[in-house]
Amino acid sequence: xxxxxxxxxLQREVFSMQGFKKPLQxxxxxxxxxxxxxxxxxxxxxxxxxxxxxxxxxxxxAATNGFISGLTGCLMQKGGVCIWIGTxxxxxxxxxxxxxxxxxxxxxxxxxxxxxxxxxxEEALKCNALTxxxxxxxxxxxxxxxxxxxxxxxxxxxxxxxxxxxxxKNTVACVTRWQIEPIASVLEDSMPGVGSPRxxxxxLKVRNGKTGTWQIEWLENGFRDITMQxxxxxxxxxxxxxxxx
Amino acid sequence: MPKRFVAIxxxxxxxxxxxxxxxxxxxxxxxxxxxxRGRMVVKAVSQNAHERGIYPEMVVADCRAIYPTLKVxxxxxxxxxxxxxxxxxxxxxxxxxxxxxxxxxxxxxxxGCPHLWGGEQAYLKDIFTKLEAYGYDVRIAIxxxxxxxxxxxxxxxxxxxxxxxxxxxxxxxxxxxxxRIDASIAxxxxxxxxxxxxxxxxxxxxxxxxxxxxxxxxxxxxxxxxEMEILEPVKPIQPYQERLPCLEPIRTATGxxxxxxxxxxxxxxxxxxxxxxxxTCIFKCYRMDGNIQQIGIGTNRASRNVEHLFKLFEIKIATxxxxxxxxxxxxxxxxxxxxxxxxxxxxxxxxxHDQVAIAELLDKLAGKVSMDAIxxxxxxxxxxxxxxxxxxxxxxxxxxxxxRTDLPRPIQLLPNPELIEVTVQLPDYPPMLFKYKGKLHHxxxxxxxxxxxxxxWIAQDLYRDYxxxxxxxxxxxxxxxxxxxxxxxxxxxxxxxxx
Numbered sequence: 001x002x003x004x005x006x007x008x009x010l011q012r013e014v015f016s017m018q019g020f021k022k023p024l025q026x027x028x029x030x031x032x033x034x035x036x037x038x039x040x041x042x043x044x045x046x047x048x049x050x051x052x053x054x055x056x057x058x059x060x061x062a063a064t065n066g067f068i069s070g071l072t073g074c075l076m077q078k079g080g081v082c083i084w085i086g087t088x089x090x091x092x093x094x095x096x097x098x099x100x101x102x103x104x105x106x107x108x109x110x111x112x113x114x115x116x117x118x119x120x121x122e123e124a125l126k127c128n129a130l131t132x133x134x135x136x137x138x139x140x141x142x143x144x145x146x147x148x149x150x151x152x153x154x155x156x157x158x159x160x161x162x163x164x165x166x167x168x169k170n171t172v173a174c175v176t177r178w179q180i181e182p183i184a185s186v187l188e189d190s191m192p193g194v195g196s197p198r199x200x201x202x203x204l205k206v207r208n209g210k211t212g213t214w215q216i217e218w219l220e221n222g223f224r225d226i227t228m229q230x231x232x233x234x235x236x237x238x239x240x241x242x243x244x245x
Numbered sequence: 246m247p248k249r250f251v252a253i254x255x256x257x258x259x260x261x262x263x264x265x266x267x268x269x270x271x272x273x274x275x276x277x278x279x280x281x282r283g284r285m286v287v288k289a290v291s292q293n294a295h296e297r298g299i300y301p302e303m304v305v306a307d308c309r310a311i312y313p314t315l316k317v318x319x320x321x322x323x324x325x326x327x328x329x330x331x332x333x334x335x336x337x338x339x340x341x342x343x344x345x346x347x348x349x350x351x352x353x354x355x356x357g358c359p360h361l362w363g364g365e366q367a368y369l370k371d372i373f374t375k376l377e378a379y380g381y382d383v384r385i386a387i388x389x390x391x392x393x394x395x396x397x398x399x400x401x402x403x404x405x406x407x408x409x410x411x412x413x414x415x416x417x418x419x420x421x422x423x424x425r426i427d428a429s430i431a432x433x434x435x436x437x438x439x440x441x442x443x444x445x446x447x448x449x450x451x452x453x454x455x456x457x458x459x460x461x462x463x464x465x466x467x468x469x470x471x472e473m474e475i476l477e478p479v480k481p482i483q484p485y486q487e488r489l490p491c492l493e494p495i496r497t498a499t500g501x502x503x504x505x506x507x508x509x510x511x512x513x514x515x516x517x518x519x520x521x522x523x524x525t526c527i528f529k530c531y532r533m534d535g536n537i538q539q540i541g542i543g544t545n546r547a548s549r550n551v552e553h554l555f556k557l558f559e560i561k562i563a564t565x566x567x568x569x570x571x572x573x574x575x576x577x578x579x580x581x582x583x584x585x586x587x588x589x590x591x592x593x594x595x596x597x598h599d600q601v602a603i604a605e606l607l608d609k610l611a612g613k614v615s616m617d618a619i620x621x622x623x624x625x626x627x628x629x630x631x632x633x634x635x636x637x638x639x640x641x642x643x644x645x646x647x648x649r650t651d652l653p654r655p656i657q658l659l660p661n662p663e664l665i666e667v668t669v670q671l672p673d674y675p676p677m678l679f680k681y682k683g684k685l686h687h688x689x690x691x692x693x694x695x696x697x698x699x700x701x702w703i704a705q706d707l708y709r710d711y712x713x714x715x716x717x718x719x720x721x722x723x724x725x726x727x728x729x730x731x732x733x734x735x736x737x738x739x740x741x742x743x744x
Contacts, residue, residue, distance in 0.1 A: 057720075058657070058742060059718070059720035059721075059722075059742055060720075061657070061742075062655070062656050062657045062720075062721075062742035062743060062744055063720075063744055065656050065657060065744065066656050066743075066744020067744070069656065069744070081603055083606075090657040090658060090659060090660065090741075090742075091656060091657060091658075092630070092654060092655060092656060092657060092658035092741065093622040093634055094622075094624065094633060094634060094648055094649065094654055095654045095655060095656045095744075096656075097648040097649075097650050098650050098654075099744075102648065103622055103624075103634075103648055104621060104622065104623055104624075104637065104643070104644050104648075106621070106622075107603075107607070107619065107620070107621050108619070108620040108621065108622070109610060109614075109618055109619055109620075110618050110620060111614055111618055116613070116614050119613065120610050120613075120614070123606065123609060123610060124606060124610075127602055127603065127606040128602070129600070129602035129603050129606070130603065130606075181719075182718070182719045182720045182721060182744075183718075183719040184689065184690075184715060184718075184719040185690070185715060185719070185721070192690065193690060193691070193692045193713075194653075194690045194691065194692045194713045194714070194715045194721060194743075195690075197721070197743065197744040198719065199744075218744070
């Protein structure tokens with residue numbers, strides 16, 4: 001056996017011990033984010049774990065919710081129920097349909113105290129009848145995040161924790177940390193008007209994977225990677241304006 | 246033992262009930278009316294309206310001619326039967342067998358009961374005064390047969406007692422209608438000059454049968470006790486309640502848990518037998534010193550799963566204060582619903598998503614926080630954004646219309662639109678600049694306007710012209726202008742954020 005094979009095999013064993021079990025072919029979900037998926041262990045989008053999202057402004061919070069909805073939509077392709085827990089919800093349910101979720105399959109839990117919200121998120125993550133749980137909270141300590149991670153390891157529910165304007169970006173036990181910002185949309189043939197949502201997706205932290213930055217667009221009913229296009233576009237524009245000349 | 250029956254006649258059943266509920270009606274003559282063949286017909290008359298010459302089955306217009314200020318109230322269909330059932334159930338304190346006698350009476354089989362009240366006189370008096378105190382105008386009679394008691398209650402004194410075996414003598418002087426016969430037979434009898442029962446009771450049976458049919462003879466025999474008559478007693482629903490008295494006072498949480506589990510098992514067994522599930526449940530603990538403590542739970546869908554219900558209670562057991570100890574535990578389920586064994590799929594999910602598990606999770610959340618915190622939305626056919634969704638009542642409710650995706654709607658909608666300052670080209674252009682929360686945004690791209698009119702049948706307001714806006718950083722907003730330029734400078738608002 002070649003050395004590399006042994007290392008690969010060991011790596012896989014370590015992953016499975018850490019909760020990154022390779023799902024069966026039938027359980028795999030298609031996100032369309034193949035370029036991002038390369039950064040993850042086993043090259044698949046990890047489900048049955050907790051993802052953390054951070055946003056600072058209301059605009060980026062909307063973008064983050066859009067990205068989370070898109071991911072949840074991919075998870076709910078085969079049906080299922082999602083629970084959305086938050087303390088100050090502004091999410092407008094009908095728009096979820098654009099991101100592939102039937103809004104009537106989402107149950108909203110609107111709480112007033114952050115402590116109750118955390119408890120509700122943990123209870124929801126323990127319920128394996130759910131497909132996804134989205135929690136909108138501000139602060140989360142390491143211990144609290146550890147509890148959530150332990151809950152999903154048992155139930156295999158995917159959790160998305162959206163932290164809006166957290167006081168500090170403390171270390172948490174979530175598998176990933178994302179930051180989503182909106183970027184200018186582009187319509188085909190430089191038509192006027194607002195185009196499909198586009199985001200600058202930053203994967204700030206990922207356990208056993210590589211971090212990175214991508215530009216992603218939500219088109220019709222799926223993600224599309226436009227990293228190269230945006231890069232090219234900016235180059236062309238720079239040449240045109242002659243800022244380097 | 247000879248049979249004894251009591252007949253109670255409520256002379257103004259529904260109107261007396263209205264008087265009880267609305268004491269201001271006591272002095273006002275009023276009638277209950279219902280539409281019949283295009284006109285309003287009186288169905289029930291209050292006593293003081295009756296004294297003014299108004300009778301049931303009169304047309305309301307005629308009654309108004311007799312008494313112009315007559316008050317007319319809509320009849321509640323089925324109310325009389327409901328009232329009688331309640332009254333019959335109330336009468337179960339006097340006898341175990343009580344039946345309703347539509348349209349306005351209650352029959353009681355009181356064999357062997359009156360001596361407990363010290364004789365029939367006292368027995369009838371007790372019933373009479375109690376019902377009168379409630380405000381019901383009643384006539385009451387006791388006899389060996391239902392027929393005789395009925396006749397005497399309708400055509401006798403306020404409270405008549407027919408001694409055992411004396412029913413023949415008691416009814417002789419009454420009109421034939423007292424035999425509970427059809428109005429047509431009674432009419433024919435009176436046409437023939439047979440105004441009292443005694444005038445035809447001695448006639449040969451074959452002649453009576455030929456002239457008036459078998460029913461007259463049957464009613465006569467029933468009144469005289471020559472033919473059996475069977476009551477159909479009311480069966481009150483046993484309250485869903487279980488009791489557990491304890492020999493020793495219970496003071497520990499473990500003890501309370503054991504008691505609760507036992508009670509839940511008993512209650513759920515009964516519910517399973519009747520194919521029911523409970524929606525609310527109250528656990529009452531009676532303390533030694535007379536203090537009563539209770540904890541309650543509610544479920545999102547009917548449940549009779551002991552373990553799940555126990556878990557819901559478990560969180561709250563700590564709030565009980567046993568102090569000296571509890572001596573009696575009572576578990577009640579005030580609200581029960583049927584559980585159909587084959588319920589529709591909750592959502593059209595293909596996976597093995599267990600609806601029960603989700604409902605149980607929601608119960609748990611509702612138990613800790615409150616039921617108001619849980620929402621699920623369905624589409625509503627309104628363009629006005631705030632009204633385009635409605636809250637689903639139950640977990641099973643499915644959308645009746647499709648969710649629309651053809652119009653741009655933001656992912657985040659502010660609960661209340663917020664005022665912004667704009668710089669805008671007239672008349673219909675989107676803003677060039679806008680200031681929100683002190684920050685200036687330069688508009689780079691825009692779509693719109695989409696005009697949404699206020700629905701005049703719901704509220705009066707100005708229309709909104711919505712624009713989708715993208716600023717220089719790529720952030721996307723939903724702004725609107727309220728109203729038009731004709732009445733001065735219109736206001737601009739921000740209402741949402743696109744993803």
